[in-house]
Structure formats: C-alpha cells, structure tokens
Amino acid sequence: MTVKINTAEQAASLIDKYDTFLFDCDGVIWVGNELLPSVKETIELLQSKNKKLIFVSNNSTKSRIEYIEKLLKLNINNIKLEQIINSAYSTAIYINEVLKLNKDKKIWVLGQNGITSELQNFGYETLTLDDIKDKELTMENINNLIDLNVGCVVVGLDFQLTYLKLCITLQYLLNKDIPFIATNIDSTFPFKNTKLPGAGSVVEIASFSSNRKPDAICGKPNPGMMDSILSHHKLNKDKTIMVGDRLNTDMKFGSVNDIDTLLVLTGIELESTVSNGHPDVTYYADKLGDLYALGSK
Amino acid sequence: MTVKINTAEQAASLIDKYDTFLFDCDGVIWVGNELLPSVKETIELLQSKNKKLIFVSNNSTKSRIEYIEKLLKLNINNIKLEQIINSAYSTAIYINEVLKLNKDKKIWVLGQNGITSELQNFGYETLTLDDIKDKELTMENINNLIDLNVGCVVVGLDFQLTYLKLCITLQYLLNKDIPFIATNIDSTFPFKNTKLPGAGSVVEIASFSSNRKPDAICGKPNPGMMDSILSHHKLNKDKTIMVGDRLNTDMKFGSVNDIDTLLVLTGIELESTVSNGHPDVTYYADKLGDLYALGSK
Secondary structure, three states: OOEEOOOHHHHHHHHHHOOEEEEOOEOOOEEOOEEOOOHHHHHHHHHHOOOEEEEEOOOOOOOHHHHHHHHHHOOOOOOOHHHEEOHHHHHHHHHHHHOOOOOOOEEEEEOOHHHHHHHHHOOOEEEOHHHOOOOOOOHHHHHHOOOOOEEEEEEOOOOOOEHHHHHHHHHHHOOOOOOEEEOOOOOEEEEOOEEEEOHHHHHHHHHHHHOOOOOEEOOOOOHHHHHHHHHHHOOOHHHEEEEEOOHHHHHHHHHHOOOEEEEEOOOOOOHHHHOOOOOOOOEEEOOOOHHHHHHHO | OOEEOOOHHHHHHHHHHOOEEEEOOEOOOEEOOEEOOOHHHHHHHHHHOOOEEEEEEOOOOOOHHHHHHHHHHOOOOOOOHHHEEEHHHHHHHHHHHHOOOOOOOEEEEEOOHHHHHHHHHOOOEEEOHHHOOOOOOOHHHHHHOOOOOEEEEEEOOOOOOEHHHHHHHHHHHOOOOOOEEEOOOOOEEEEOOEEEEOHHHHHHHHHHHHOOOOOEEOOOOOHHHHHHHHHHHOOOHHHEEEEEOOHHHHHHHHHHOOOEEEEEOOOOOOHHHHOOOOOOOOEEEOOOOHHHHHHHO
C-alpha cells in the first residue's frame, strides 16, 4: 500500500520509523542550482534527531568533494565526505569490502579519474591506457599490452574512450576468472539540452564483445550499490528508507533491495502515477521539505 | 530434409538446379592462405556452365579489390569486382537501391574508409569526424558538430572509435527520422590468436545509447545483405544457393531469406551436427571441391 505523507503526524511517524535516510540529490535536494523548499530545515531536523543521512548518486565522473561543495553552496552544512556515495566510491567499496580483492592485484579501469582515485584511496593499484609506458599502443601489439597481474576490470563512463581501450578491456574479460564490475548502467546522461552516451553504454559494449554480464553493478538501482552502502555503513535494512524522484532508478533501488521508499514529486514523476498505489513506492510526498513543513504549521 | 552430396549424380543435379552460387570465403574457398582441394576446378566448372558466382563477406574494413587479389594469388581467375560483396558494399547498395536515399543527403559514418569509399562510389557525400574542419572537437561543442544535411547513419567497425564519435552518432540517432544502418553484427573478429571487438560491438553501443535497433543490417545472416544482393544482381531466390561453413551466419543467412543452403565441412562445423538433419541446411558436403571431384572419379 502506497501512502501519501499529508499530515504532521504522518511526517513525524515516518521520521521516527527510520534511522537512515538515503537521498538521491537532483530533483530531491536541488533542481539545477536551486535548493528545493524546506529541504534545509528537513535536513537539519533529521540531523537534530541523529538520523544517518547518505547522499547517493550514479555519477562516477564528479568527485565526492564536488558534492560537498555544492551542498555547502546551497547552505546545507555538516555533511561529511563519507556521507556521499557515488558509483565510483560504491565500486571501490564493493571491490574492497564485498569482493575483497587482494591488494596485490591490479585493477584495469575503463573509466575516468573519479574511479581510479577512489580505488587508489582503498590501496589498489589501478591500470589505464595512460599507465602503459614504453610499449607501442597499437592493435597489432595487443598481446603485449596485457598485464598478468590484473585481477579485476572496472567499466564506467570514459570520455577518453578509444577502440584500443576496448580491445584491452576485452582481453581481460575473455578470462572468466577476472571479475567484471560496472559502475552503473545509465544508457545516457543529460548534457547541454541533449543526451550523451552514459556509463551503461560503455558497459554494454564491453559486455556485448565479451559475451559476459557484469558480475556487479555498483549504481542505482542495482544491488551492487546497496551491498556497498550496507557493508560500509553497517545499516539495518528495516530502519533505512530511500528517498528519490525517479521510479526506475531510486524507487526500484529501494524495492529490489527490500528497503522502504519515499517518492517526492519535485522531479519527473506525477502524482497520478502513484496515487492508486505503486509496488515500488512505500510513501510519497509533494516534496522532501514536507517532512519539516507539515509539522511546522 | 538435409541431404549429403555423396555421388556424381547428386553433384551434377545440384549444379543444374541453381543459377547463382553465393560463397562464403574463409573455410569454404580458402583456409588462411591455402586454397581448399578441388575448389579451383569447381569454380571453373561452374564458370563453364555460366553460373553466377558471388563471394560474400562480412568484413567491411578489407576492400573488395583485396578479395580479388587474394583470389588471383590462389589462382582463381576471372572474378570481377561486382562479384565480391562485403558488408560495406552491401550497405552502399542497400542505401542506394533499397532505401533509395536522396543524393543531396549526407551520410554520417561511424566506421572505416572501406565504408565511406563504397558510399562515395554510389555518389553519396559521407561525413566522419575527420571531415569536420574549423570546429572545436569537444563534447562541450556537441551542438555545433551536427550537420543538418545528414539523412542517414551507418555504423560499422571503426578502429579509430572515440567517445566524441559516439556522441555525434547518438545526436543523429536521437532523430528517429534518420535511418540507422549497420554493416554487420559480429560481436568480435579473430586477430593474432585472440579476439577484438567487431562491428556488432560498435553497433551495440550506438543501439543501446539511442534505444534504437538498426533499421537494416547489411551483413550475414541479416536480410539487409540479401536484399542488397537480390536487388543488385536481380536474382531469383529459387535458383540461388548459399554455400558456407558456419551454421549461425552462412546457413542462417540462407534459411532466413528462403534460399537453399550447402554446408561444407572444411570450416568449423562437424558432420554429426547435421547428419540427422538441420532446419537451416538443405545439403551438406565434405568440401566445396566435391561438386567437381565426385564427378571426375
């Protein structure tokens, strides 16, 4: 049963029920460069009640520090770096804590610095085309470009994608013993009034050429990201709620992982889609800020 | 009912029944740089009976002249350029004769010179990243890199694939009125004892990012290639047979297009796979050369 949060009592009861709030950002906390109404007050209310707040994004190219900076600019304070989880960080947590990859193994990364730096922070040695020195970087030389110490492949969005990078990635993926980890599977991302190919498109070409599915996908709505969050933050699923504005990523992320969800209507979904009930939505509200605003009336 | 060609009478009857023989090359005519036994005599026998012979390949990067040169080197003579159909040529025929794209439209090509040169031979103006002059080639400038005269997109194998090329390809494919033509969909191709990503992998990323399937695929086993061959050579399907060594491309190419097939066992398939009958195989023989050799005994 999907319930609309309409009253001060409902808002208070929802806040009481959960210890941890996972937030999608765009369409929930902000839209573009504008903070949404009463979000600051809601965040502060949750902080005053010692709730754990985690901000969850699929973007692996933006660093977590940039998220903190954006929150600060919007006057949301007291958020620590570990409260920001993007798909690059989630991937690094997954490899370290779930996959428990040995630190003497290198990780081949088809992706940006956002990914390599998070992996390096956990003590892993990463390998990209830029790291291959003193070798002829051609297809003809493919057999010499493979490093036998590579023990894991990470694929995500790579603005410097080339055919040779795909060739090398395929060589590792042809070895079925090497885990294939994807940051996220968004097919596109919005950019300058249009769309550009997203991490999911890069994952798809690696997947299609190797005839393998990723062993884990560390973005919403896939379990890999939830595994990372739960493992890293030692959360209790029954006391955790996912707040988002999209059914196909945020709400699905909650429901496939058996976590309650709150849909806010400040993004792309309409009330009519959920007012008769939706299997992925536990609660919905006009806006996140209602958790504060309904009680302050 | 699948029939094995075992006797001189069966060979003669097969030759009589068909006007046109479509041949896969590798594993049928040659293996590596070796001509297979009695192939020269079989080709000459068919030529002496005025059969139309067409050599069909999915490789869009090798030019058709290179095929003629290889046949000459193997002492197979009197084959004209128009008897060689690779997926690049098939794509050009398809766009010209089946799609009938207006010549004032440009064609955006994500692929090699093999493709652009075949299209240019038919009078089309092609556009690739190399043709974009005096513009800043960056993602940020994406909206200025689009040519409004592009009326068709061709995607095939591109060893110079980059993220920016994929971005531009996506912009065209987001316009559903622009046809999306693929050369072929082989996920990989063999190279130096390993595999590299094939045209199908490049098609897949274009397809996944745009959420579109190609409107036509001009390689085996897809109907686009057969449409090109039938249209260009004015063939009668009932009098045409496809000869090949692979079930999943060559034999399927025949059967999905309602053309009889002859499987030869000089490639990757085993007799045990077809001896009890196979829905895609009309006839099979130990080798193509048997069409001559059985009669000469």
